[in-house]
Amino acid sequence: MSDAVPLKLFNSLTRVIETFQPVHPGEARVYSCGPTVYNYPHIGNMRAYVFADVLGRTLSFKGYDLTHVINITDVGHLTDDADAGEDKLEKAAAERAQSIWDIAKHYTEAYWADVKALNIRQPAEWSIATDYVPQMLEFAESIADKHCYKLESGLYFDVSSVADYGRLARAQTDEDEGEGRIEQVDGKRHPADFAIWRKTPEGETRQMEWDSPWGRGAPGWHLECSVMSGKLLGFPFDIHTGGIDHREIHHPNEIAQNQAFCCTNGLDVPGNSGARLWMHNNFLVERSGKMSKSSGEFLRLQLLLDKGYHPLAYRMMCLQAHYRSELEFSWKGLGAALTRLKRLVIAMDRWKALQQERHGADWHADSWEYNKKTSEPVGSFAEAIANDLNTADALTAFEECLSLKKIDPDCVLSAVCYMDRVLGLGVEHLARTDLRIAPKDTETTEMEIEDALARRKAARAEKDFATSDMIRDELAAQGVELMDGDPLGWEWKLGK
Ligand code: AMP
Ligand code: ZN
Numbered sequence: 001m002s003d004a005v006p007l008k009l010f011n012s013l014t015r016v017i018e019t020f021q022p023v024h025p026g027e028a029r030v031y032s033c034g035p036t037v038y039n040y041p042h043i044g045n046m047r048a049y050v051f052a053d054v055l056g057r058t059l060s061f062k063g064y065d066l067t068h069v070i071n072i073t074d075v076g077h078l079t080d081d082a083d084a085g086e087d088k089l090e091k092a093a094a095e096r097a098q099s100i101w102d103i104a105k106h107y108t109e110a111y112w113a114d115v116k117a118l119n120i121r122q123p124a125e126w127s128i129a130t131d132y133v134p135q136m137l138e139f140a141e142s143i144a145d146k147h148c149y150k151l152e153s154g155l156y157f158d159v160s161s162v163a164d165y166g167r168l169a170r171a172q173t174d175e176d177e178g179e180g181r182i183e184q185v186d187g188k189r190h191p192a193d194f195a196i197w198r199k200t201p202e203g204e205t206r207q208m209e210w211d212s213p214w215g216r217g218a219p220g221w222h223l224e225c226s227v228m229s230g231k232l233l234g235f236p237f238d239i240h241t242g243g244i245d246h247r248e249i250h251h252p253n254e255i256a257q258n259q260a261f262c263c264t265n266g267l268d269v270p271g272n273s274g275a276r277l278w279m280h281n282n283f284l285v286e287r288s289g290k291m292s293k294s295s296g297e298f299l300r301l302q303l304l305l306d307k308g309y310h311p312l313a314y315r316m317m318c319l320q321a322h323y324r325s326e327l328e329f330s331w332k333g334l335g336a337a338l339t340r341l342k343r344l345v346i347a348m349d350r351w352k353a354l355q356q357e358r359h360g361a362d363w364h365a366d367s368w369e370y371n372k373k374t375s376e377p378v379g380s381f382a383e384a385i386a387n388d389l390n391t392a393d394a395l396t397a398f399e400e401c402l403s404l405k406k407i408d409p410d411c412v413l414s415a416v417c418y419m420d421r422v423l424g425l426g427v428e429h430l431a432r433t434d435l436r437i438a439p440k441d442t443e444t445t446e447m448e449i450e451d452a453l454a455r456r457k458a459a460r461a462e463k464d465f466a467t468s469d470m471i472r473d474e475l476a477a478q479g480v481e482l483m484d485g486d487p488l489g490w491e492w493k494l495g496k
Pocket of ligand 2 (some may be wrong): 032033034224250
């Protein structure tokens with residue numbers, strides 16, 4: 001079934017939707033640019049990994065043997081994506097008077113916690129940039145003579161030394177390429193030339209620096225991704241992913257380095273760029289600027305959790321939009337995604353109960369087999385997901401399957417679990433109570449609420465409405481809102 005529809009994916013390099021053709025038959029090798037671990041990731045960053053996860057899950061669903069690598073950038077990423085500014089980690093370490101290694105460790109772990117909470121599957125490898133410095137030096141040495149030049153501040157890549165530089169970004173002129181770069185480095189031959197190796201300036205010290213033929217210093221950010229993707233997946237590999245911002249500077253520069261390293265010429269040949277497909281997720285935006293890590297209380301996943309939202313409500317929010325569309329974050333939108341998730345879980349509960357009734361045992365459904373009724377939604381699902389990961393349509397098909405009538409529950413449950421392997425919502429294991437909104441700063445515990453509810457129920461059964469109302473008012477004073485008769489069965493929620 002999963003092979004029936006060819007997988008089509010949008011390639012940012014050619015700007016067309018292409019049929020996926022693996023470099024190695026039966027395999028799929030994917031590299032995703034990982035987080036720069038100088039701060040917590042915001043939920044926009046996490047959108048990039050939900051997208052890469054759906055891509056990886058889809059490739060597995062289609063039967064490819066997936067090797068996914070995500071890197072951890074702990075060195076080299078400057079405060080400007082090009083060559084201006086300071087290293088983000090060095091800056092954070094100096095400001096907080098902390099070791100860079102401690103900072104990197106702390107934020108890598110925080111990122112991994114978000115990955116787990118969002119049901120993002122573990123990649124085959126988390127590659128840590130600082131583990132690859134010797135390989136970066138080797139790579140740089142191999143391209144230095146033909147493609148680079150030395151300046152007082154380090155080694156620079158000459159973008160005119162490769163064919164089709166900037167095709168990914170569709171840069172038109174020298175001015176366009178230079179636009180937005182706040183500072184220029186003295187002596188650069190072309191505004192788009194970029195640092196392969198940055199020498200530590202005289203009189204300055206860095207916590208992270210290594211010896212190199214171009215002086216003691218640190219690797220450029222673009223170099224690390226070229227090196228780790230090439231080493232771990234082999235050039236050319238199948239798919240390189242990142243957020244849409246990387247389409248402008250980081251990925252064109254990686255491509256130029258890959259061309260230099262592989263001695264490949266123009267970019268009309270698939271794979272000459274190091275990867276056959278370059279895929280980019282669009283941004284999650286928030287109008288009031290809360291996405292920015294410098295905005296104080298910025299939008300981290302933890303903030304959503306603290307306000308009582310289940311993390312998978314955010315995954316649902318991502319899935320409702322196409323990855324190439326901009327997605328606007330709002331609390332209302334998150335609430336709606338949570339409600340949608342809850343509807344799925346309620347429907348699942350109904351099917352599980354029916355299954356229990358019919359077969360008297362725990363249901364067991366891990367593979368979908370052809371069934372006349374479920375084949376329609378499963379077919380629509382497979383078609384949607386193969387159509388450049390149309391998760392919005394895939395979700396509709398998923399819901400259609402759950403609303404089938406007069407059918408063995410086993411068939412529905414197995415079909416749903418089969419589709420959820422791609423969506424990754426984990427509906428099989430979610431309970432209604434997991435999705436209850438319960439902010440962390442409320443003092444009332446769930447047990448106290450349940451206890452009060454039981455007393456209220458007993459009072460109502462005895463038609464003692466005065467006591468029932470009193471309990472309701474007491475709960476309201478503690479921020480608990482009762483929702484009698486709510487069609488979704490939220491008996492209560494804690495105030496926002
Ligand atoms: P960084 O930690 O800044 O290197 O970013 C990690 C990933 O998040 C990269 O793939 C970025 O392109 C992506 N990204 C950054 N901001 C957003 C956003 N607002 N929405 C979606 N993806 C983003
Ligand atoms: Zn990268």
